[in-house]
Amino acid sequence: MELEIRKARKEDAHAAVPLIMEAIGDISMQITGETEETAITKEFVHFFTRTDNRHSYLYTYIAEMEGKVAGALVFYKSEQAVTLDANLEKYLSNKKGTSVKIDCETSPGENYIDTVVVDPIYRGHGIGTQLLTYAEQLVKNAGGGKLSLNVETEKEAAIRLYNRLGFVTVCPWTIIGEPFHHMVKTVDAN
Template identity: 80%
Template sequence: MNISIRKARKEDAREAVPLIMEAIGDIAMHITGETEKTKVTEEFEHLFTRTDNRHSYLYTYIAEMEGSVAGVLVFYSAEQATTLDANLEEYLSNKKGTAVKIDPETLPGEWYVDTVVVNPTYRGQGIGTKLLNYAEQLVKSFGGGKLSLNVETEKYAAISLYNRLSFDNVCPWTIIGEPFYHMVKTVKAD
């Protein structure tokens, strides 16, 4: 199994966006301001190719296998999230003509795994773990710190994986009115 992880490129949008949308569910409608699946996808692809929001290719990493997108990691710092979400709020508010608020997903000082998802064709091969380990290596290279993520409370397999990787459930969290667990792992610098 030859898996490589690289920074995303704009042209990855067509393969990466449907995977991200699958992972984040209804949040995709909220961050695109659309409700119809085709429109959500088109708008999400547009956001992916921009540089000023949390789902930009600039904050995305691709696990490649056999020349295909096998998995996706969206990763940024809490400080970046503040600016990225403010940009997205402004964009969506202008688009809709009414104020839009993006729920915060991370605590100050954290490095945040916004999304980790594996292409169904490649599931069960450890790619999700490799992407999470890659995020951990990024945190180490940035001097260490807290690596965090949110997981829906009923995603038991994901919670089990995160526990195996030493993430602790530190507090309940709410995103678009839905319950999540905020899980954190402390990562030491290299």
């Protein structure tokens, strides 16, 4: 089976959004300001098709196999995160009528893997590893630097994969009150 990794398009929303929501779990409620799954999905599709937030198609890459979305990678620079999250905070604050703060997920100077997810029917084919390798290649092409991600502390299989790929835990991190490991890999330029 041939795998292609490409930039996401707006029309990928209905296939990519459920995968991203599965991967980020309760964070999807914080990001959308919704608590019911249908409303969360609708709002997330809205965000995906916009250009001003961290879950926009502009920051998403699609792993496509057999013409279907097999996985997704959400990736951006920490400097972009500041603006993207400020836009999201403003949107949610206006929506809720009260101030909303989005948890920072990256340190300054990092290239951040916000989300990497593979559709369950395509798992076990190395697609997640290929998406992570793709993110590393993006950093190499941009002159090298730090590549980071956060992983929930109990996701031992994912932590082993990240370690195998050269990521090291540099510090604990908290997102929506939950414990994560902040993992970083230094990537040389091409």
